[in-house]
Amino acid sequence: xxxxxxxxxxxxxxxxxxxxxxxxxxxxxxxxxxxxxxxxxxxxxxxxxxxxxxxxxxxxxxxxxxxxxxxxxxxxxxxxxxxxxxxxxxxxxxxxxxxxxxxxxxxxxxxxxxxxxxxxxxxxxxxxxxxxxxxxxxxxxxxxxxxxxxxxxxxxxxxxxxxxxxxxxxxxxxxxxxxxxxxxxxxxxxxxxxxxxxxxx
Numbered sequence: 511x512x513x514x515x516x517x518x519x520x521x522x523x524x525x526x527x528x529x530x531x532x533x534x535x536x537x538x539x540x541x542x543x544x545x546x547x548x549x550x551x552x553x554x555x556x557x558x559x560x561x562x563x564x565x566x567x568x569x570x571x572x573x574x575x576x577x578x579x580x581x582x583x584x585x586x587x588x589x590x591x592x593x594x595x596x597x598x599x600x601x602x603x604x605x606x607x608x609x610x611x612x613x614x615x616x617x618x619x620x621x622x623x624x625x626x627x628x629x630x631x632x633x634x635x636x637x638x639x640x641x642x643x644x645x646x647x648x649x650x651x652x653x654x655x656x657x658x659x660x661x662x663x664x665x666x667x668x669x670x671x672x673x674x675x676x677x678x679x680x681x682x683x684x685x686x687x688x689x690x691x692x693x694x695x696x697x698x699x700x701x702x703x704x705x706x707x708x709x710x711x
Contacts, residue, residue: 552608640702
């Protein structure tokens with residue numbers, strides 16, 4: 511069961527990467543340095559963005575399933591809950607597109623912001639929690655610092671994205687910072703999906 515869940519997580523991650531690569535290669539008119547990933551969802555290429563978000567949701571559920579089989583105890587349950595919250599937020603977010611830059615705030619755009627916070631905050635918190643669980647547990651002990659390290663990298667990206675709202679020079683780099691967060695999150699998922707498949711200790 512754990513191997514199957516790990517394989518599904520890896521396949522879903524491959525779909526995420528393929529969808530994002532497609533979006534970055536197509537003539538969307540968006541800059542990977544300046545523009546948010548979510549802006550693909552308000553272009554004619556929104557289907558690619560939706561495919562990426564749904565695939566990431568599948569990866570979240572698959573990894574939660576694998577970890578549920580591999581880990582036990584109350585401390586591990588929080589990791590699973592955070593992954594489920596991540597998956598729900600990712601699955602829903604493309605149906606609540608962001609507001610176009612420079613336009614009035616809408617309820618749909620506000621919901622998009624909430625879902626983004628839940629997803630990004632959820633996976634960051636899951637990385638920290640899993641790092642703590644593994645560092646003091648018998649399974650995958652060596653991967654504890656890896657999880658925590660990627661958690662710190664994601665947190666750094668989140669703080670930079672928050673600061674960019676008030677710093678014009680940083681705001682022009684928002685897209686690059688968000689994509690760095692995506693890279694860290696994908697790497698975290700990949701590490702534990704591979705661990706699930708290989709039953710690493």
